[in-house]
Amino acid sequence: MIAVPRLLAISDLHVRHAENRAYVETLHPEAEGDWLLVAGDVGELTSDIEWALGLLSDRFATVVWAPGNHELWSPREDPVQLRGAARYRHLVELCRSLGVITPEDPYPVWRGEGGPVTVAPLFLLYDYTFRPAGTATKEEALARAYETGVVCTDEILLRPDPHPGIDAWCAERVAETERRLDGLDPALPVVFVNHYPLVREPTRILRYPEFALWCGTERTADWHLRYRTAAVVYGHLHIPRSTRHDGVPFEEVSVGYPREWKARGTGLPPRPRVILPSRDEAVPAPGASR
Numbered sequence: 001m002i003a004v005p006r007l008l009a010i011s012d013l014h015v016r017h018a019e020n021r022a023y024v025e026t027l028h029p030e031a032e033g034d035w036l037l038v039a040g041d042v043g044e045l046t047s048d049i050e051w052a053l054g055l056l057s058d059r060f061a062t063v064v065w066a067p068g069n070h071e072l073w074s075p076r077e078d079p080v081q082l083r084g085a086a087r088y089r090h091l092v093e094l095c096r097s098l099g100v101i102t103p104e105d106p107y108p109v110w111r112g113e114g115g116p117v118t119v120a121p122l123f124l125l126y127d128y129t130f131r132p133a134g135t136a137t138k139e140e141a142l143a144r145a146y147e148t149g150v151v152c153t154d155e156i157l158l159r160p161d162p163h164p165g166i167d168a169w170c171a172e173r174v175a176e177t178e179r180r181l182d183g184l185d186p187a188l189p190v191v192f193v194n195h196y197p198l199v200r201e202p203t204r205i206l207r208y209p210e211f212a213l214w215c216g217t218e219r220t221a222d223w224h225l226r227y228r229t230a231a232v233v234y235g236h237l238h239i240p241r242s243t244r245h246d247g248v249p250f251e252e253v254s255v256g257y258p259r260e261w262k263a264r265g266t267g268l269p270p271r272p273r274v275i276l277p278s279r280d281e282a283v284p285a286p287g288a289s290r
Contacts, residue, residue, distance in 0.1 A: 005033030005061070005112045007119070008272035011195065011235025012041040012068070012254035015052045019258040023269045024052050029060050035110060036060040036272060037119065039235040039253060040068025040195030046080040049091065054098045062108060064101045066121040067091060068195040068236060069214070073157035084161030085169070088123070103177075109188065114276030117230050118184055122194040124174055124220065127167035130200050130212035138167065145210040152214035174219045181227055189230035191275060197234045198223050199245055202252060206237065224248045231275050240270050251275060 008029075015021045029036075036056055042049045042065075049071055057063045071091055074083045082090050092102045101108055103123040110117050131141040145151050154166070163169040184190065192198060196216035203212040215236060224232055224246060231249045238256035242249065253273045255261060261269045 002031045004277065005031045005035070006274050007035050007037065007110050007112065007114070007117075007191065007276040008060075009037040009039060009193070009233045009251060009253045009275050010255060010270075010272040011039035011233075012238060012256050013038070013043070013052060014041060014070070014255065014257055015043045015048050016045065017258050020255060020269070021052075023255070024055065027056065027059070027272065033061045033112065035062040035064065035112075035119075037121075037191075037193045037233055037253075037275065038063060038065045039193050039233050040066050041070040041235060041254075042068070044070050044073050044075050045078045046091070046094070047078075050094055050098070053095060053100050057098045057100050062101065063099070064108065064119055064121050064193055065095055066103060066193045066195055067123050069152075069154050069158055073153070074159055075157060083159040084163065086161065107184070110191070110276060112276065114230075114278055117189045117191050117276065119191050119193065120181065120184075122177055122192060124177060124194060124196065124217065125166055125170035126196060126214055127170040127217045127219070128213050129218040130203055130215050132209050132212070141210075141213055145213060148208070148210050150208040150210040152211065154214055170217055171219070174217065181223075184227070186228060189228045191230050192223070192232045194232070194234050195236050197237070197250065197252070198232055199250070201245055202234075202237060202239075202243065202250065205239065224250075231278075233273075233275060240273075242273075249278070 042052045092104050095102045103121045107118050107120045128138040135141040160166045160169045198220040203215045229248050233251050235254040238254050240252050240254055251273050255269045
Protein backbone atom coordinates (compact mmCIF):
# COMPACT_ATOMS: atom_id res chain seq x y z
CA MET A 1 0.00 0.00 0.00
CA ILE A 2 1.07 3.59 -0.59
CA ALA A 3 1.85 5.74 2.41
CA VAL A 4 -0.29 8.86 1.89
CA PRO A 5 -4.08 8.64 2.27
CA ARG A 6 -5.98 10.10 -0.67
CA LEU A 7 -9.36 11.58 -1.43
CA LEU A 8 -10.65 9.41 -4.29
CA ALA A 9 -13.77 9.68 -6.43
CA ILE A 10 -15.86 7.49 -8.71
CA SER A 11 -19.40 7.43 -10.06
CA ASP A 12 -21.85 5.58 -12.32
CA LEU A 13 -20.94 2.12 -11.08
CA HIS A 14 -24.17 0.65 -12.52
CA VAL A 15 -23.77 -2.61 -10.65
CA ARG A 16 -26.77 -4.30 -12.30
CA HIS A 17 -24.26 -5.14 -15.05
CA ALA A 18 -22.28 -8.25 -14.07
CA GLU A 19 -18.98 -6.82 -15.36
CA ASN A 20 -19.41 -3.67 -13.31
CA ARG A 21 -20.40 -5.63 -10.22
CA ALA A 22 -17.26 -7.71 -10.57
CA TYR A 23 -15.24 -4.52 -10.97
CA VAL A 24 -16.66 -3.02 -7.76
CA GLU A 25 -15.56 -6.15 -5.93
CA THR A 26 -11.95 -5.29 -6.88
CA LEU A 27 -12.04 -1.79 -5.38
CA HIS A 28 -9.81 -1.42 -2.31
CA PRO A 29 -8.02 1.50 -0.68
CA GLU A 30 -4.34 1.76 -1.52
CA ALA A 31 -3.51 3.62 1.67
CA GLU A 32 -4.90 3.31 5.14
CA GLY A 33 -7.23 6.28 5.51
CA ASP A 34 -8.31 6.58 1.86
CA TRP A 35 -11.74 8.19 1.38
CA LEU A 36 -14.04 7.39 -1.54
CA LEU A 37 -16.52 9.88 -3.00
CA VAL A 38 -19.34 8.17 -4.93
CA ALA A 39 -21.13 10.63 -7.22
CA GLY A 40 -24.29 8.67 -7.92
CA ASP A 41 -25.76 5.97 -10.16
CA VAL A 42 -24.63 3.06 -8.06
CA GLY A 43 -27.67 1.13 -9.29
CA GLU A 44 -31.45 1.05 -9.56
CA LEU A 45 -32.47 -1.67 -7.10
CA THR A 46 -32.27 -0.87 -3.42
CA SER A 47 -30.58 -4.21 -2.76
CA ASP A 48 -27.84 -3.42 -5.31
CA ILE A 49 -27.26 0.02 -3.80
CA GLU A 50 -27.01 -1.51 -0.32
CA TRP A 51 -24.61 -4.20 -1.51
CA ALA A 52 -22.22 -1.83 -3.28
CA LEU A 53 -22.14 0.97 -0.71
CA GLY A 54 -21.93 -1.53 2.13
CA LEU A 55 -18.93 -3.25 0.54
CA LEU A 56 -17.16 0.05 -0.09
CA SER A 57 -17.93 1.39 3.37
CA ASP A 58 -16.38 -1.70 4.91
CA ARG A 59 -13.16 -1.12 2.97
CA PHE A 60 -12.61 2.64 2.83
CA ALA A 61 -12.06 4.90 5.83
CA THR A 62 -14.96 7.14 4.75
CA VAL A 63 -17.47 6.83 1.91
CA VAL A 64 -19.45 9.88 0.79
CA TRP A 65 -22.47 9.41 -1.49
CA ALA A 66 -24.43 11.84 -3.65
CA PRO A 67 -27.46 10.33 -5.40
CA GLY A 68 -27.77 9.97 -9.14
CA ASN A 69 -30.93 9.70 -11.15
CA HIS A 70 -30.81 5.88 -11.29
CA GLU A 71 -31.00 5.49 -7.51
CA LEU A 72 -34.18 7.57 -7.58
CA TRP A 73 -35.92 5.44 -10.21
CA SER A 74 -38.89 3.33 -9.06
CA PRO A 75 -38.51 0.12 -11.10
CA ARG A 76 -41.31 -2.44 -10.79
CA GLU A 77 -38.88 -5.20 -9.82
CA ASP A 78 -37.64 -3.32 -6.74
CA PRO A 79 -39.44 -4.50 -3.58
CA VAL A 80 -39.02 -0.93 -2.27
CA GLN A 81 -41.79 0.84 -4.16
CA LEU A 82 -41.29 4.31 -2.68
CA ARG A 83 -41.27 7.25 -5.06
CA GLY A 84 -39.70 10.67 -5.20
CA ALA A 85 -38.76 12.32 -1.92
CA ALA A 86 -39.85 9.28 0.09
CA ARG A 87 -37.44 7.07 -1.88
CA TYR A 88 -34.63 9.56 -1.38
CA ARG A 89 -35.25 9.65 2.39
CA HIS A 90 -35.24 5.85 2.46
CA LEU A 91 -31.86 5.77 0.69
CA VAL A 92 -30.46 8.36 3.10
CA GLU A 93 -31.43 6.17 6.07
CA LEU A 94 -30.01 3.11 4.32
CA CYS A 95 -26.69 4.90 3.79
CA ARG A 96 -26.59 6.02 7.40
CA SER A 97 -27.08 2.43 8.53
CA LEU A 98 -24.01 1.53 6.44
CA GLY A 99 -21.90 4.40 7.80
CA VAL A 100 -22.03 6.25 4.45
CA ILE A 101 -22.23 10.07 4.49
CA THR A 102 -25.13 11.61 2.53
CA PRO A 103 -26.17 15.13 1.49
CA GLU A 104 -28.36 15.27 4.60
CA ASP A 105 -25.47 14.78 7.02
CA PRO A 106 -22.94 17.29 8.36
CA TYR A 107 -20.34 17.92 5.68
CA PRO A 108 -17.13 16.08 6.60
CA VAL A 109 -13.71 17.73 6.50
CA TRP A 110 -10.84 16.00 4.71
CA ARG A 111 -7.72 16.62 6.79
CA GLY A 112 -5.26 14.57 4.76
CA GLU A 113 -2.71 15.94 2.32
CA GLY A 114 -4.21 18.80 0.35
CA GLY A 115 -6.59 19.62 3.22
CA PRO A 116 -8.28 20.68 5.23
CA VAL A 117 -11.21 20.94 2.82
CA THR A 118 -14.93 20.62 3.31
CA VAL A 119 -16.44 17.76 1.30
CA ALA A 120 -19.99 18.69 0.29
CA PRO A 121 -22.16 15.95 -1.23
CA LEU A 122 -25.08 17.55 -3.08
CA PHE A 123 -28.55 16.46 -4.17
CA LEU A 124 -29.78 19.04 -6.68
CA LEU A 125 -31.44 17.28 -9.65
CA TYR A 126 -32.10 19.23 -12.90
CA ASP A 127 -34.71 21.66 -14.21
CA TYR A 128 -34.59 21.52 -18.02
CA THR A 129 -32.62 24.77 -18.28
CA PHE A 130 -29.77 23.17 -20.29
CA ARG A 131 -31.85 23.66 -23.44
CA PRO A 132 -30.76 23.07 -27.04
CA ALA A 133 -30.26 26.06 -29.29
CA GLY A 134 -33.46 27.46 -30.72
CA THR A 135 -35.66 26.44 -27.80
CA ALA A 136 -36.75 29.08 -25.30
CA THR A 137 -38.92 27.07 -22.91
CA LYS A 138 -38.97 23.72 -21.16
CA GLU A 139 -41.92 22.67 -23.29
CA GLU A 140 -40.16 23.52 -26.55
CA ALA A 141 -37.01 21.72 -25.44
CA LEU A 142 -38.89 18.58 -24.43
CA ALA A 143 -40.81 18.62 -27.69
CA ARG A 144 -37.50 18.77 -29.58
CA ALA A 145 -36.14 15.85 -27.54
CA TYR A 146 -39.19 13.70 -28.25
CA GLU A 147 -39.04 14.59 -31.95
CA THR A 148 -35.40 13.46 -32.15
CA GLY A 149 -35.98 10.38 -29.97
CA VAL A 150 -33.43 11.47 -27.35
CA VAL A 151 -35.42 11.18 -24.11
CA CYS A 152 -34.03 10.21 -20.71
CA THR A 153 -35.63 7.21 -19.00
CA ASP A 154 -36.20 9.53 -16.04
CA GLU A 155 -39.34 10.71 -17.82
CA ILE A 156 -40.83 7.29 -17.07
CA LEU A 157 -39.10 6.02 -13.92
CA LEU A 158 -38.08 9.07 -11.86
CA ARG A 159 -41.13 10.36 -10.00
CA PRO A 160 -40.96 13.72 -8.18
CA ASP A 161 -43.69 13.00 -5.58
CA PRO A 162 -44.94 15.05 -3.80
CA HIS A 163 -43.59 17.85 -6.04
CA PRO A 164 -45.46 18.77 -9.23
CA GLY A 165 -42.34 18.17 -11.32
CA ILE A 166 -38.60 17.51 -11.22
CA ASP A 167 -37.94 21.20 -11.87
CA ALA A 168 -39.93 22.17 -8.75
CA TRP A 169 -38.06 19.58 -6.69
CA CYS A 170 -34.79 20.90 -8.11
CA ALA A 171 -35.67 24.49 -7.14
CA GLU A 172 -36.38 23.38 -3.58
CA ARG A 173 -33.15 21.41 -3.33
CA VAL A 174 -31.04 24.25 -4.75
CA ALA A 175 -32.52 26.77 -2.30
CA GLU A 176 -32.00 24.45 0.69
CA THR A 177 -28.44 23.68 -0.36
CA GLU A 178 -27.55 27.33 -0.94
CA ARG A 179 -28.64 28.20 2.59
CA ARG A 180 -26.43 25.46 3.91
CA LEU A 181 -23.42 26.37 1.80
CA ASP A 182 -23.71 30.02 2.80
CA GLY A 183 -23.06 28.91 6.37
CA LEU A 184 -19.78 27.14 5.60
CA ASP A 185 -16.48 28.26 7.07
CA PRO A 186 -15.10 30.49 4.27
CA ALA A 187 -11.56 29.68 5.36
CA LEU A 188 -11.92 26.11 4.10
CA PRO A 189 -12.03 25.26 0.39
CA VAL A 190 -14.85 22.97 -0.76
CA VAL A 191 -14.86 19.79 -2.82
CA PHE A 192 -18.34 19.52 -4.33
CA VAL A 193 -19.69 16.03 -5.04
CA ASN A 194 -22.73 16.09 -7.31
CA HIS A 195 -24.09 13.65 -9.88
CA TYR A 196 -24.48 16.45 -12.43
CA PRO A 197 -21.93 19.08 -13.48
CA LEU A 198 -22.54 22.41 -11.77
CA VAL A 199 -21.98 24.24 -15.06
CA ARG A 200 -23.30 23.55 -18.54
CA GLU A 201 -19.97 23.55 -20.39
CA PRO A 202 -19.21 19.81 -19.89
CA THR A 203 -22.42 18.91 -21.73
CA ARG A 204 -21.30 20.68 -24.92
CA ILE A 205 -19.50 17.54 -26.10
CA LEU A 206 -22.53 15.24 -25.80
CA ARG A 207 -23.19 13.29 -28.98
CA TYR A 208 -26.88 14.10 -28.60
CA PRO A 209 -27.17 17.70 -27.33
CA GLU A 210 -30.85 17.23 -26.46
CA PHE A 211 -29.79 14.98 -23.56
CA ALA A 212 -28.34 18.01 -21.76
CA LEU A 213 -31.90 18.74 -20.57
CA TRP A 214 -31.43 16.01 -17.96
CA CYS A 215 -27.90 17.06 -16.93
CA GLY A 216 -28.20 19.90 -14.41
CA THR A 217 -29.44 23.41 -13.76
CA GLU A 218 -28.33 26.92 -14.62
CA ARG A 219 -29.04 27.82 -10.98
CA THR A 220 -25.61 26.45 -9.98
CA ALA A 221 -23.59 28.08 -12.78
CA ASP A 222 -21.63 30.36 -10.41
CA TRP A 223 -21.26 28.08 -7.39
CA HIS A 224 -17.66 27.19 -8.20
CA LEU A 225 -16.95 30.96 -8.04
CA ARG A 226 -19.26 31.94 -5.17
CA TYR A 227 -17.73 29.37 -2.87
CA ARG A 228 -14.03 28.73 -2.41
CA THR A 229 -13.88 25.61 -4.55
CA ALA A 230 -10.99 23.15 -4.59
CA ALA A 231 -12.68 20.78 -7.06
CA VAL A 232 -16.03 19.74 -8.48
CA VAL A 233 -16.63 15.99 -8.75
CA TYR A 234 -19.46 14.76 -10.97
CA GLY A 235 -20.56 11.91 -13.24
CA HIS A 236 -23.71 11.20 -15.25
CA LEU A 237 -22.24 12.05 -18.68
CA HIS A 238 -20.23 8.82 -18.96
CA ILE A 239 -17.38 10.89 -20.41
CA PRO A 240 -14.59 10.57 -17.81
CA ARG A 241 -12.14 13.46 -18.04
CA SER A 242 -10.48 16.30 -16.13
CA THR A 243 -11.17 19.89 -17.17
CA ARG A 244 -10.96 23.37 -15.71
CA HIS A 245 -13.61 26.07 -15.70
CA ASP A 246 -12.61 29.50 -14.42
CA GLY A 247 -9.49 27.82 -13.08
CA VAL A 248 -11.43 25.30 -10.97
CA PRO A 249 -10.82 21.56 -11.55
CA PHE A 250 -13.91 19.67 -12.70
CA GLU A 251 -13.59 15.88 -12.52
CA GLU A 252 -16.00 13.61 -14.39
CA VAL A 253 -15.37 10.27 -12.70
CA SER A 254 -17.91 7.88 -14.19
CA VAL A 255 -17.29 4.20 -14.90
CA GLY A 256 -20.28 3.89 -17.22
CA TYR A 257 -21.73 0.82 -18.91
CA PRO A 258 -19.51 -2.10 -19.95
CA ARG A 259 -20.01 -1.35 -23.66
CA GLU A 260 -18.61 2.14 -23.00
CA TRP A 261 -15.55 1.39 -20.91
CA LYS A 262 -14.63 -1.64 -23.03
CA ALA A 263 -14.40 0.66 -26.03
CA ARG A 264 -11.97 3.09 -24.37
CA GLY A 265 -8.19 2.87 -24.21
CA THR A 266 -7.20 -0.29 -22.37
CA GLY A 267 -10.72 -1.73 -22.43
CA LEU A 268 -10.77 -1.68 -18.64
CA PRO A 269 -13.02 0.34 -16.35
CA PRO A 270 -11.41 3.52 -14.98
CA ARG A 271 -9.96 3.40 -11.50
CA PRO A 272 -11.11 5.89 -8.83
CA ARG A 273 -9.78 9.38 -9.59
CA VAL A 274 -7.39 11.05 -7.13
CA ILE A 275 -8.88 14.39 -6.10
CA LEU A 276 -6.46 15.21 -3.28
CA PRO A 277 -3.52 15.45 -3.08
CA SER A 278 -4.01 17.41 -6.30
CA ARG A 279 -2.70 15.93 -9.50
CA ASP A 280 -1.03 17.74 -12.39
CA GLU A 281 -3.01 20.64 -13.76
CA ALA A 282 -6.12 19.44 -15.58
CA VAL A 283 -6.60 20.01 -19.31
CA PRO A 284 -8.84 23.02 -19.96
CA ALA A 285 -12.22 22.28 -21.49
CA PRO A 286 -12.72 23.62 -25.00
CA GLY A 287 -13.65 27.28 -24.69
CA ALA A 288 -13.28 27.33 -20.91
CA SER A 289 -11.46 30.17 -19.18
CA ARG A 290 -8.57 29.37 -16.86
